[in-house]
Amino acid sequence: MSADAPIPVTVLTGFLGAGKTTLLNRILTEQHGKKLAVIENEFGEVSVDNQLVIQSDEELFEMNNGCICCSVRGDLIRVLGRLMKRKNKLDGILIETTGLADPGPVAQTFFTDDEMRANFRIDGIVTVVDAKHVVQHFDDAPEVKKQIAFADVLLLNKADLVSPADLAALESRIRGMNAAARIERTTNCDLPLDKVLDLQAFNLSRAEALDPKFLEPSYPFEWAGAYPLPAGRHTLVIGHGDDEHDHDHDHEGCGCGHDHDHGHDHEHGEGCDHDHHHHHHAENELDIMVVPVASTDDQVLAAARDAAVVGFSDWENRVADGDTFTPGTTLQRLLLNEGNGRYTLDVAAPGTYLVFEGCGAHPLHIYPSGAADNVRPTWQQDFEHNHSHDEEVSSVGIVLEGDCDPQRLNDWIGKLLQTKGNDIYRAKGVLAVKGTPKRLVFQGVHMLFDAKFEGEWGNTPRSNTLVFIGKDLDRQQLTEGFKACLD
Ligand SMILES: Nc1nc2c(ncn2[C@@H]2O[C@H](COP(=O)(O)OP(=O)(O)OP(=O)(O)O)[C@@H](O)[C@H]2O)c(=O)[nH]1
CATH class of the missing domain: 3.30.1220.10 (CobW-like, C-terminal domain)
Incomplete structure (x- = not known):
């Protein structure tokens, strides 16, 4: 492959237990003469897959502290950045997503900027379907339908566990959900690898047709605001605990939790239609990040936003009610009491500070030390977090x-x-x-x-x-x- 050609990326999806690792191991053991890098994302409190993916010469990157379609997207971007540098030594990248991932945002990552587009090309989305169990998840797991709809190739796997009549009925049902994909019936994902690799199958217009917001970025935070702050120990209040001062984030209107009167730049402001599902945050926690910025110029804000995307995927600092934290690109997980909390933000240097909020539904006020009133954001924006997970899983x-x-x-x-x-x-x-x-x-x-x-x-x-x-x-x-x- 020429050093300039983009690296083909294969995304392996499929609901929990469908056979993704089985397919991955098949690819890793077969003599295909390709140098592949594997990115493995597992859902689960402890990792088991690192012991189940067979040892091979391929390089394996694991991402286990969240789901690849949202909270570990920063990690994905980081790994891709490393792979980009050794591009001429790689023939392809395989990404095994968790069984609960929506492949849309994963694919979307490769279209986020010119560098991504120049260095990577999605070759295909391969979805493994568990022919025995998939039907029971059509209704309770929205990811399953998305995984099927986004597929370029569908492996109707575990064909050995169902009757030919049931398999035929399932195939036609699945065909109804995705008329464009090639469907292969398999047992233990046994099929020639040229049916899943080197497909040149991914079609951007189809992805956009499925998800009109496909090319719109999705972020791990829902809101950001810029506050001019003096140096000092300021009080940051979350929620409605302080009724006296509760005049600037009233929740009339769109119900999205922000003060729209003061918004200067509401990209998605009008209908405020972002959904507020946030699967990995408990109700009594709020993730925020307070990043110093030199100005609110577009370029500066974009750089801060990208740093926040990466920071939101990293380990968090837990901040109890009453505790102090400092600005920086560390994710601060504020522990709330029934939606309320009061913290000290220790600011060493005066300047503009961007506050990113994981869930935009929480009103946020900053009272500079010694000031009678809270400071208003000079700029604010809602961000699209346009997918959610089944919170019950x-x-x-x-x-x-x-x-x-x-x-x-x-x-x-x-x-x-x-x-x-x-x-x-x-x-x-x-x-x-x-x-x-x-x-x-x-x-x-x-x-x-x-x-x-x-x-x-x-x-x-x-x-x-x-x-x-x-x-x-x-x-x-x-x-x-x-x-x-x-x-
Ligand atoms: N009977 C039968 N079992 C299969 C088939 N394919 C995979 N399995 C078994 O199904 C189980 C799950 O397979 P995996 O490949 O680990 O599934 P996965 O999609 O990677 O699972 P998660 O990563 O946990 O979501 C394993 O016990 C496999 O051996 C098949 O075609 N028939």
Whole structure:
């Protein structure tokens, strides 16, 4: 490939347990003579996939502290920046998204600026569909339909688990959701790799037709405002706790939580139609970032916004009610009391400070030290966070030392998935079993599960890592249940 040609990027999507890692491992083991970089994003409190993706020469980047379509997009951009520098040594990039990712924003990342467009080209979006379980998620997981709609190739996988009649019915239903994609029926994602790689299939106009906002950026924050601040220890108030001063963010009007009277630059202001779902924030937390800027010129604001995108994907500093924090590109997670909180913002130098708010629904006031009234933003903007996740899906991770008793483990898992398999969408783990040097790899998708001994522990310390993903998971019950399997 010429050094100037953009690197082809393949996005692998599909709901939890559909077979994405199976396909990835197939690609990694086959002799295709290509040098690929793999970006792996996993949903779950603890990572198991790093133990399940086979070892290969390919470079593997893991992103596990959030979903690639929103909170770790900053990480994705950073990894791509690194790969860009070694572009002539790479033949392609594979991105395995979490089962809950909307592929739209992932694909969108490659169109965000000229540098991205020049260096990368989406070759295709490959969606793996679990023929056995997908139907039950059509209604409860909106991501599934998006993954199908966005696909250039659809693997109708797990064909071995359904009857030919059911498979045909499913195929026509899926065809109805995406008339353009090629559909391949597979078992264990077994198909020639030229059906998923080197497709030149991604079509920007189709993506725009599916999502008219496709080329509009989406951000991990919903609002930003610029405040002129003197040096000093200022009070930052979130919420309505202070009624006396509650005159500048009244919520009449669009209901989006901002004071529109003072907005100078409302890109999306009119209908304020951004949705306020924010799956990874609890109601009693608000993510903010306070970034010093030299001015409110467009270029300066754009640079601050890009820094905030990266900062929002990084680890947060937790700030309790009453605590102090300083400006900078660190994400500050304000801990709220029923939506309210009062913090000290310690400003060393006077100047303009941009405040980014993760969720725009929280009124925010800054009272400079010694001032009777709060300071108004001189500029403000709403940002589009145009997708959301099913807030009910959560994960429980268990990491424990000790050896499992195989019989008790089998009984526990069997019973658990039989009784709770509707709600446990996905379970996986790598376990240490009494009396064997091998690692037990456990895989569950709803009620179906299997466990295989794969590879030895060798020098790696024996331990048990398990993750459950689904709705209404009972952490204590799962943890206690597993503990009882340990010797
Ligand atoms: N019977 C059957 N099982 C399959 C098939 N494809 C994959 N599996 C099994 O389904 C389970 C999940 O497969 P993975 O490849 O890990 O699925 P995934 O989409 O990567 O899962 P997440 O990353 O957790 O969302 C594993 O136990 C696979 O062996 C298939 O065609 N038939």
